[in-house]
Amino acid sequence: MNKVDAKRLLISILEKEIPDLTKEHKHKITEILLDYISLLNDGKIEKANELIRQNRDKLEMLV
Amino acid sequence: MRINKLELKNFRKFKNLRLEFKPGINLITGLNGSGKTTLLNAIGFAIYGDLVNGTNLRDNLRYGQKGQSKVGFVNLDIINSVNLNITRKIRLKDKIASQWTVCNGNFIPSHSDISEIEQSLPQKDVFFEIAYIDNIRQDLTDLNKKDFRQTLSRKMLPWDMQKVLDNTKALSLYLDTKENELKRILDGKKEEIKELISKEDLVSSLKDEHKELSNKIEEIQKTKEELEKRRISGEKYEKYASGSLEQMEKTLKQIQRLVGKLKIGQYIHKDFIEEKIVSSTLNSYLNEYIEKVSFLYTQIQEIGALLRKITQIQTDLQNERQKAEKDLIMKINDQNRNLAYTVAKLETISHQISISEQYLEEKQKINRVIMERQNDIEKYRTDIVIAERLRGLITSMWNGSISSFFRRIENRSNELLKLLKIDVCLQITEEEIVANIEGIKTDSALFSAGEEGLFNILVRIAILQELGQTSLLILEDPIAHFDQVRTKSFLSMLNSLKNDFSQIIMTSHSFDLEFDVENRIVLDP
Numbered sequence: 001m002n003k004v005d006a007k008r009l010l011i012s013i014l015e016k017e018i019p020d021l022t023k024e025h026k027h028k029i030t031e032i033l034l035d036y037i038s039l040l041n042d043g044k045i046e047k048a049n050e051l052i053r054q055n056r057d058k059l060e061m062l063v
Numbered sequence: 064m065r066i067n068k069l070e071l072k073n074f075r076k077f078k079n080l081r082l083e084f085k086p087g088i089n090l091i092t093g094l095n096g097s098g099k100t101t102l103l104n105a106i107g108f109a110i111y112g113d114l115v116n117g118t119n120l121r122d123n124l125r126y127g128q129k130g131q132s133k134v135g136f137v138n139l140d141i142i143n144s145v146n147l148n149i150t151r152k153i154r155l156k157d158k159i160a161s162q163w164t165v166c167n168g169n170f171i172p173s174h175s176d177i178s179e180i181e182q183s184l185p186q187k188d189v190f191f192e193i194a195y196i197d198n199i200r201q202d203l204t205d206l207n208k209k210d211f212r213q214t215l216s217r218k219m220l221p222w223d224m225q226k227v228l229d230n231t232k233a234l235s236l237y238l239d240t241k242e243n244e245l246k247r248i249l250d251g252k253k254e255e256i257k258e259l260i261s262k263e264d265l266v267s268s269l270k271d272e273h274k275e276l277s278n279k280i281e282e283i284q285k286t287k288e289e290l291e292k293r294r295i296s297g298e299k300y301e302k303y304a305s306g307s308l309e310q311m312e313k314t315l316k317q318i319q320r321l322v323g324k325l326k327i328g329q330y331i332h333k334d335f336i337e338e339k340i341v342s343s344t345l346n347s348y349l350n351e352y353i354e355k356v357s358f359l360y361t362q363i364q365e366i367g368a369l370l371r372k373i374t375q376i377q378t379d380l381q382n383e384r385q386k387a388e389k390d391l392i393m394k395i396n397d398q399n400r401n402l403a404y405t406v407a408k409l410e411t412i413s414h415q416i417s418i419s420e421q422y423l424e425e426k427q428k429i430n431r432v433i434m435e436r437q438n439d440i441e442k443y444r445t446d447i448v449i450a451e452r453l454r455g456l457i458t459s460m461w462n463g464s465i466s467s468f469f470r471r472i473e474n475r476s477n478e479l480l481k482l483l484k485i486d487v488c489l490q491i492t493e494e495e496i497v498a499n500i501e502g503i504k505t506d507s508a509l510f511s512a513g514e515e516g517l518f519n520i521l522v523r524i525a526i527l528q529e530l531g532q533t534s535l536l537i538l539e540d541p542i543a544h545f546d547q548v549r550t551k552s553f554l555s556m557l558n559s560l561k562n563d564f565s566q567i568i569m570t571s572h573s574f575d576l577e578f579d580v581e582n583r584i585v586l587d588p
């Protein structure tokens with residue numbers, strides 16, 4: 001599974017978890033989440049937190 | 064990747080053995096005890112450095128007629144993009160067995176670790192291509208191992224998902240730590256504020272005292288001014304009195320001069336009367352003049368008495384003024400001292416107030432810091448909630464990838480089942496696969512030995528197919544529990560797997576297998 005497939009998988013999970021998300025938000029959040037996972041994969045924990053902070057307004061929809 | 068040659072010397076039952084393997088299916092047959100499993104174990108020992116059967120190193124040295132051998136080895140020759148030649152040597156000295164490993168001519172210090180061998184090679188992950196299914200009756204619980212899941216996640220997603228999940232926990236911990244750190248700072252600042260609030264009360268009381276002292280100073284100033292006025296007015300009065308006295312003395316002197324003149328006139332008059340040379344006119348004039356002189360004389364008497372009285376008053380006044388001035392000066396001095404003390408006190412209070420006002424400024428600053436920290440804490444709290452949510456999504460994503468993986472395994476396993484072209488009750492489901500991997504006993508526990516063996520081997524082959532990188536498949540007696548029909552079907556299915564695995568090495572104790580293989584090795588008992 002490459003990153004495109006991973007994105008597809010994430011979008012399907014988001015659709016299941018938060019059905020009322022708009023298409024635009026779904027894609028935006030997925031992009032953020034993919035970057036977030038990449039940072040965590042590289043062990044960059046503080047940068048991952050920074051990413052959350054920068055995109056808090058978009059990610060708060062998940063909460 | 065494929066095994067080219069295997070050489071054993073003094074390894075278990077083999078004194079000297081050299082075998083060649085070919086691409087495709089290599090079938091090793093022999094009666095029980097002929098050494099089929101030993102051969103597979105030797106391959107496993109060469110590759111992994113582990114003795115798969117769990118025996119002691121020493122026990123793998125051959126026992127001959129003259130006793131146990133002192134030296135033995137397994138040499139494996141592998142054809143790959145980079146060819147490999149691995150020798151695992153066992154040496155016995157003073158009843159202690161030791162192991163030596165040489166890979167492509169390089170001595171490997173730590174003999175039992177694959178990664179050590181890989182470190183010495185330009186190509187990594189070479190052994191990933193080898194799948195050793197050593198005992199098909201074993202269940203699949205070994206697949207539940209963390210490293211297997213990590214491998215799986217690497218295959219399914221472009222990241223190491225176990226690491227990602229571990230780091231989501233590390234991030235939560237980081238956020239918790241940050242939040243607690245900020246809470247500690249906040250508590251400290253609140254303590255500081257408490258202290259400053261008590262200073263605020265002090266400032267208020269100091270300001271009251273300041274006001275009181277300012278009023279007192281004003282009052283002292285007024286009193287002092289009043290006393291000064293009184294002192295000055297006393298001087299004026301004295302001057303006035305002194306001026307009047309002077310004037311009166313002048314007048315007295317003038318009168319005295321006039322009286323003197325009159326006395327002279329009287330004497331002259333007396334002489335004229337005595338000489339009878341005074342006319343009647345002059346006489347009347349002189350009489351009138353004498354009357355005036357008498358009057359003036361009386362007045363002089365009165366003025367003299369007044370003068371004495373004034374002098375007495377002046378003396379009294381002077382004494383009184385001196386006394387009053389002394390009193391006033393004392394009072395003024397008292398007021399001055401009082402003023403100096405009050406001013407000094409006021410200055411001290413002003414200083415204290417300015418210090419206290421600095422505290423108040425500090426309090427405002429701390430209040431701002433408290434607000435900022437509270438905002439930060441709120442942010443971290445939100446971060447924590449978001450991070451938790453993201454972790455949930457990542458876990459779902461991982462599970463989703465694993466789940467889709469198992470769905471594909473299910474499909475592949477059932478395709479393999481179809482290839483067998485036999486009528487079996489066995490149906491391989493995703494739940495069965497997951498349960499087997501998780502080590503949970505389900506309906507599969509009710510399988511016959513043959514069905515369980517078939518289930519396990521099909522699922523394992525399906526997993527290897529799905530992972531896609533395995534080229535060498537080693538099977539230990541996969542057909543041990545199969546009847547003739549199922550054996551035939553299974554072997555036929557194996558033939559169809561040559562596209563997935565470039566080499567299959569399997570053992571069997573059946574000599575009479577009607578089965579086309581590329582290489583058939585028969586071991587003597």
